Structure formats: structure tokens, C-alpha cells
Amino acid sequence: METFDFLKLAKKRYACRKYFDKQVEPEKLARILEAGRVAPTGANRQPQRLLVVQSKEGMEKLARCTRDFGAPTAIVVCADTSEAWTRKYDGKVIGDIDASIVTDHMMLCAASLELDTLWVCMFKPEAVREEFALPPHVEPVNILLVGYGDGIPADPDRHDTQRKPLDETVFHEHF
Secondary structure, eight states: OOOOOHHHHHHHOOBOOOBOSOOOOHHHHHHHHHHHHTSOOGGGOOOEEEEEEOSHHHHHHHHTTSOOTTOSEEEEEEEETTTSOBOTTTOOBOHHHHHHHHHHHHHHHHHHTTOEEEEEOOSOHHHHHHHTTOOTTEEEEEEEEEEOBOSOOOOGGGHHHHSOOHHHHOOSSOO
């Protein structure tokens, strides 16, 4: 039985900031959206709401909210705050956490399909809300740009020098 090397996939993924003018195939987009559907959410509330943007008009709307880097597809990952689980100890509504887990699942699925992505948090939330007519209880959390990268992918070994060593970020039993 062949084993899947998750770390190889995770290291292959990079932040792509230039795309070819080639649309994501419907079957690949369906797999990416399915990866988001099966992502875990707090208390299985599934508050994620995914807005797929692919049309010229839709991408022009998105460009009024953030940079799109020429990507042919964007998934605006939102959280329905009326459905998100709330932690009882401090009242933290975890819709943003759920949306980020969903985004991560879709991003890694895209990488497995030989697609490139950029996870965007630098956007104007009110502009997204207005451009795409989001209801008041739906919060835009992340935007995932998806497409075929134009350029040289980042070196999968970059993490050896660009990431902190584990002993600076991992603590056992106490800080």
C-alpha cells in the first residue's frame, strides 16, 4: 500500500502571486470545494459559506476589495456568525477559526491537484460585503485565490531557512 507524504505536499505549497490566464477546471474546483465541505468545524456547526468568483465581472468586483494577482478563480470564505459555535467560557465565536480550517483544507487540496493558491487576508471586509451583497450575519474571513501559477514555484526546501526551528515554537508541558 502506497503512503501519502503530507509534509511533501505542505512544503510544495507556496504563496502564488502571478497566474496564467487559464481557468480552473470544474472537476478540480469541485474537489477543492469538497475538501472545504469535509473540514472539521466547532461542534460540527459548519458555518462556512463559500462564494466562488470566476466571471470577469466577479473578479472586477473582487479587485475593488483586494489585489487578485491575475488569478482566474477566487473563493471568498465566510462565516455565518449565527451558526458558528460559541465557547462558553469566554464567549468566543469561532466562525473565523472554522473558516480558516476550511481555507487550509481547500488550499492543500488545490496543491494536490497541481494548482497554486494565495491565501488573502488583506482585503476590505465592508467592500466585500457590499460588492457581493453579503447578509449582515455572514462575515468575510479569508479569500483563497486559485489557478495555475505563472513563474517559478518556491523551493520546497525553503522551510529549512525561512521557518523558525521547532525548539523556538514548540514547548512541552510548560513555557
